[in-house]
Amino acid sequence: MTGTRPPYGRVWVWTVSALLLGFAFTGCSTGESPRNVDALTLEALNDPDGSLRAEEVHLRLAALDTLDGERPNLGSLSDAVWIRVSGWQGAPRQARIVLDNPTIDSIEAVVMDGPRVLMRTPSGAAFGRTEDLIPTFSLPLNEAHDLWFRIRSTKPLVLPFTLTQEQRVESLRDNRNLAVALYTGIVLAILIYNCFLAFSTGQQAYFSYVLVVLTVGLVQWGFNGYDRLIWGHVPWLARNGLTMTGAASGLAALTFAREFLEVRRYTPGWNRVINGLLMVYASAMVAAAAGFPIVAYNLVNLGALSAPAMLALSLISWRRGNSPALWFFVAWLIFLIAVTMQALRDFGVLAFTQFTALFLPVGTVLEMLLLSFALGDRINLLKRSSDAANAKALAVSLENERIVKQQNAELEERVARRTKDLATANSDLSRTLGELQGAQDQLIQTEKLASLGQMTAGIAHELNNPINYVQSNATSLRRDLEELIEIVDAHVDALAALVEGASGADDLAEAARQKARQLDLSFLKEESRQLIAGILEGADRTARIVGGLRVFGRMDGDKPVEASLSDLLEASITVLGDRARSRARIEVDLPEDVPALYCQSGKLSQVFMNIIVNAVQATEGRWSDAEERLVRVELDRALDGDGKAHSVIVRVRDNGIGMDEETQQRLFDPFFTTKEIGKGTGLGLSIVKGILDDHGADIRVESEMGEGTTFVLTFPLDIMSNPNSEAA
Amino acid sequence: MEEDIIRVLYLDDEEPNLFSFKAAFRRDFEVHTCDEPHKAVRMLEDHEFHVVLSDQRMPRISGVEFFELIMPDHPDISRVLVTGYADTDAVVDAINKGQVYRFVSKPWNEEELRSVIKAAYALNRARVNSARQGHQVLSALDDFAAEAGRLQGMAQATGDGLAHSLASDLRQLEEGIRAERTRYGKWMEAQKGQT
Numbered sequence: 069m070t071g072t073r074p075p076y077g078r079v080w081v082w083t084v085s086a087l088l089l090g091f092a093f094t095g096c097s098t099g100e101s102p103r104n105v106d107a108l109t110l111e112a113l114n115d116p117d118g119s120l121r122a123e124e125v126h127l128r129l130a131a132l133d134t135l136d137g138e139r140p141n142l143g144s145l146s147d148a149v150w151i152r153v154s155g156w157q158g159a160p161r162q163a164r165i166v167l168d169n170p171t172i173d174s175i176e177a178v179v180m181d182g183p184r185v186l187m188r189t190p191s192g193a194a195f196g197r198t199e200d201l202i203p204t205f206s207l208p209l210n211e212a213h214d215l216w217f218r219i220r221s222t223k224p225l226v227l228p229f230t231l232t233q234e235q236r237v238e239s240l241r242d243n244r245n246l247a248v249a250l251y252t253g254i255v256l257a258i259l260i261y262n263c264f265l266a267f268s269t270g271q272q273a274y275f276s277y278v279l280v281v282l283t284v285g286l287v288q289w290g291f292n293g294y295d296r297l298i299w300g301h302v303p304w305l306a307r308n309g310l311t312m313t314g315a316a317s318g319l320a321a322l323t324f325a326r327e328f329l330e331v332r333r334y335t336p337g338w339n340r341v342i343n344g345l346l347m348v349y350a351s352a353m354v355a356a357a358a359g360f361p362i363v364a365y366n367l368v369n370l371g372a373l374s375a376p377a378m379l380a381l382s383l384i385s386w387r388r389g390n391s392p393a394l395w396f397f398v399a400w401l402i403f404l405i406a407v408t409m410q411a412l413r414d415f416g417v418l419a420f421t422q423f424t425a426l427f428l429p430v431g432t433v434l435e436m437l438l439l440s441f442a443l444g445d446r447i448n449l450l451k452r453s454s455d456a457a458n459a460k461a462l463a464v465s466l467e468n469e470r471i472v473k474q475q476n477a478e479l480e481e482r483v484a485r486r487t488k489d490l491a492t493a494n495s496d497l498s499r500t501l502g503e504l505q506g507a508q509d510q511l512i513q514t515e516k517l518a519s520l521g522q523m524t525a526g527i528a529h530e531l532n533n534p535i536n537y538v539q540s541n542a543t544s545l546r547r548d549l550e551e552l553i554e555i556v557d558a559h560v561d562a563l564a565a566l567v568e569g570a571s572g573a574d575d576l577a578e579a580a581r582q583k584a585r586q587l588d589l590s591f592l593k594e595e596s597r598q599l600i601a602g603i604l605e606g607a608d609r610t611a612r613i614v615g616g617l618r619v620f621g622r623m624d625g626d627k628p629v630e631a632s633l634s635d636l637l638e639a640s641i642t643v644l645g646d647r648a649r650s651r652a653r654i655e656v657d658l659p660e661d662v663p664a665l666y667c668q669s670g671k672l673s674q675v676f677m678n679i680i681v682n683a684v685q686a687t688e689g690r691w692s693d694a695e696e697r698l699v700r701v702e703l704d705r706a707l708d709g710d711g712k713a714h715s716v717i718v719r720v721r722d723n724g725i726g727m728d729e730e731t732q733q734r735l736f737d738p739f740f741t742t743k744e745i746g747k748g749t750g751l752g753l754s755i756v757k758g759i760l761d762d763h764g765a766d767i768r769v770e771s772e773m774g775e776g777t778t779f780v781l782t783f784p785l786d787i788m789s790n791p792n793s794e795a796a
Numbered sequence: 797m798e799e800d801i802i803r804v805l806y807l808d809d810e811e812p813n814l815f816s817f818k819a820a821f822r823r824d825f826e827v828h829t830c831d832e833p834h835k836a837v838r839m840l841e842d843h844e845f846h847v848v849l850s851d852q853r854m855p856r857i858s859g860v861e862f863f864e865l866i867m868p869d870h871p872d873i874s875r876v877l878v879t880g881y882a883d884t885d886a887v888v889d890a891i892n893k894g895q896v897y898r899f900v901s902k903p904w905n906e907e908e909l910r911s912v913i914k915a916a917y918a919l920n921r922a923r924v925n926s927a928r929q930g931h932q933v934l935s936a937l938d939d940f941a942a943e944a945g946r947l948q949g950m951a952q953a954t955g956d957g958l959a960h961s962l963a964s965d966l967r968q969l970e971e972g973i974r975a976e977r978t979r980y981g982k983w984m985e986a987q988k989g990q991t
Contacts, residue, residue, distance in 0.1 A: 534812075537815070598819075650809075
């Protein structure tokens with residue numbers, strides 16, 4: 069424990085130890101009390117209100133009580149007591165009567181001859197004189213005279229009257245002075261050192277401790293009457309000083325205990341006990357101030373209960389892990405032993421010697437020292453725990469640093485990895501983009517093929533109908549023809565027979581007529597005519613469809629050809645066939661005077677079919693009756709100032725569902741579709757846009773929800789009419 | 797029955813086709829033609845037809861839709877779809893749903909179409925017969941149930957123990973017959989119009 073103390077701590081310990089040894093030595097070497105020459109006889113007369121005059125004392129002799137023992141104890145007195153001392157007669161002249169009780173308020177020796185007062189000698193600590201600390205009185209000259217003492221004491225009145233030699237009194241006084249000086253030295257050393265510690269550590273407990281040392285020191289002074297040297301001239305303090313310092317020391321000790329033992333932390337229940345005891349001491353002070361010195365003194369005595377209480381408290385605190393509490397326990401144990409010894413001595417159980425008188429001061433010094441050690445230990449413990457906390461904090465901060473470093477490293481690694489990932493993602497992205505473009509190209513191709521397929525389907529259906537009736541009519545016509553030939557043959561036979569005049573010619577003629585009737589000749593003639601008409605019409609229609617097809621030119625041909633948009637539109641509608649005509653009414657307005665232009669005719673017909681089919685679908689979304697659905701295809705030209713056409717305009721109008729603003733804006737985006745998933749690729753109009761861009765043509769949409777949509781396609785003539793400029 | 801005249805109705809929006817059809821088959825069947833679906837519906841109400849043929853692509857209504865329209869009222873008529881170009885999805889769907897007995901593409905093969913019409917007629921006859929027989933079975937079951945009910949009433953009236961147990965047997969029998977009749981009736985309904 070001392071190992072961690074600063075060097076001057078060791079010096080202090082040695083100093084105090086040396087003083088203590090010196091103190092003990094003083095006590096031991098002069099350890100005998102002034103020996104009684106003879107046993108004195110004491111008789112006491114109570115004077116409760118202190119009004120009894122010396123002249124009246126002899127009238128009360130009957131009330132005198134004889135006191136027994138060497139150290140009669142009268143207890144606390146409210147005011148005064150008269151003591152007649154006898155038994156000194158025959159003692160040597162230089163003998164002195166001594167009352168070794170420094171706590172009495174005042175003492176007055178009165179020599180009387182009967183009722184007559186011969187001499188008064190006041191003395192006592194209250195005078196504030198060193199020689200009065202051990203009141204010493206000469207013997208009366210005439211042994212027949214009475215020696216009375218008038219004593220006032222608010223403290224328990226112990227009366228160790230002794231008859232002793234004057235030199236012994238001197239040496240007793242010197243020893244007392246020396247002992248008190250040494251004690252004071254020790255206390256001062258402890259006080260100063262701990263004061264220094266208190267200020268250097270700033271610990272609350274040290275300040276309390278300093279107060280404890282100071283008050284305990286003052287109490288010890290008080291026990292020896294030395295406090296009167298300081299404030300003896302103030303009557304109230306002279307009477308109550310010891311009580312006040314005692315109470316103060318109790319307050320200081322309890323406060324110190326509370327801080328040192330960390331009562332709130334370890335033994336919170338005891339806080340109330342400490343408060344109670346503090347109240348006792350505080351009450352003592354109040355009582356003293358209010359002029360009840362005896363009550364005050366007894367309250368201080370009651371406060372002595374704190375000693376065992378502190379003992380128990382420190383033990384409990386120690387058991388609960390407050391290790392410095394053990395020092396505290398030992399300190400209070402020693403103090404309690406010392407106090408107990410003192411009490412035993414006061415009650416005559418132990419001999420009243422200089423040695424036993426040492427118990428209390430030595431006990432208090434030891435207590436102070438142990439408490440000081442305890443404090444040191446506690447400070448060390450605090451320091452250790454604070455060191456541990458610092459070390460822990462350091463470890464934590466080191467750990468934090470390590471973590472931060474590690475995190476930084478991880479972060480860097482992550483950044484690197486992320487960068488790499490990004491690079492990979494980037495290359496993946498470009499690859500995906502490439503693939504996407506490939507896929508888009510493929511989709512566009514697919515869309516083209518789909519258009520081709522649709523067109524093929526439309527053409528097939530368109531062709532199959534006329535082919536059907538051409539073929540079927542031909543078959544029927546052959547059958548009719550056979551029947552007609554049959555009839556004709558019958559008639560030819562009959563005619564020949566008639567011409568030859570052969571017999572049975574009439575029968576043959578009848579048979580021929582019969583045949584014609586049976587086979588319904590007139591019906592056959594009519595039917596044959598109609599069958600032939602059907603064949604002709606079918607052939608004509610077939611020719612027209614094929615003629616329309618020719619207008620398309622090569623579907624994938626990139627080479628511009630001169631084409632009439634009127635023909636192209638008509639052919640497109642024809643080729644769409646049922647896909648347009650049977651689903652909506654298609655009106656066309658295709659004036660002849662619109663100039664032809666150079667274009668990729670196959671691609672343009674794809675554009676027209678796409679837009680017309682969209683228009684038909686839009687009408688289907690609005691009308692359930694096909695008669696209500698209307699798609700109008702118009703061809704027009706725009707004229708410049710000179711009346712010359714500068715562009716050709718195609719309008720495809722429908723009375724369908726119309727489009728909202730967002731749809732109009734996204735209309736030409738690839739993959740944008742309003743159709744159900746799987747029903748449209750969303751490429752149709754983006755391809756249309758691409759083809760029109762190639763032609764330098766413009767496409768505009770006018771639409772209103774629930775009203776219909778118009779696509780307006782504008783083909784500038786100046787660019788498209790000159791293929792050479794394109795070819796360049 | 798085999799000697800009966802086969803009555804055929806052909807619906808197409810293109811006049812020349814109607815004429816061709818009539819010219820081709822007038823010697824084999826009693827041919828009626830029509831170019832308007834609603835007229836065709838009226839004709840079906842006025843005469844009993846065995847087979848009805850329709851073009852698939854017509855303005856306003858498709859052949860399959862037309863068949864759907866007439867099916868509830870004429871479940872027994874055999875339906876044949878004629879079309880210029882294979883509208884495969886619609887046709888397959890129609891056949892699977894049982895709306896169409898056969899599918900014939902234009903230009904038609906006369907012989908093939910003739911045999912298709914004859915087969916369709918046979919199906920129509922079979923369906924009508926089975927419906928008739930089904931109804932006979934149903935009415936027989938009804939009679940049987942009624943007879944069981946009557947006997948049960950008599951047994952009840954007799955009032956002796958044996959008659960009572962007989963009555964309860966008869967009640968069970970009657971319930972059984974009625975359940976069977978309901979089941980058969982439902983089956984008949986389900987069979988209606990199925991090719």
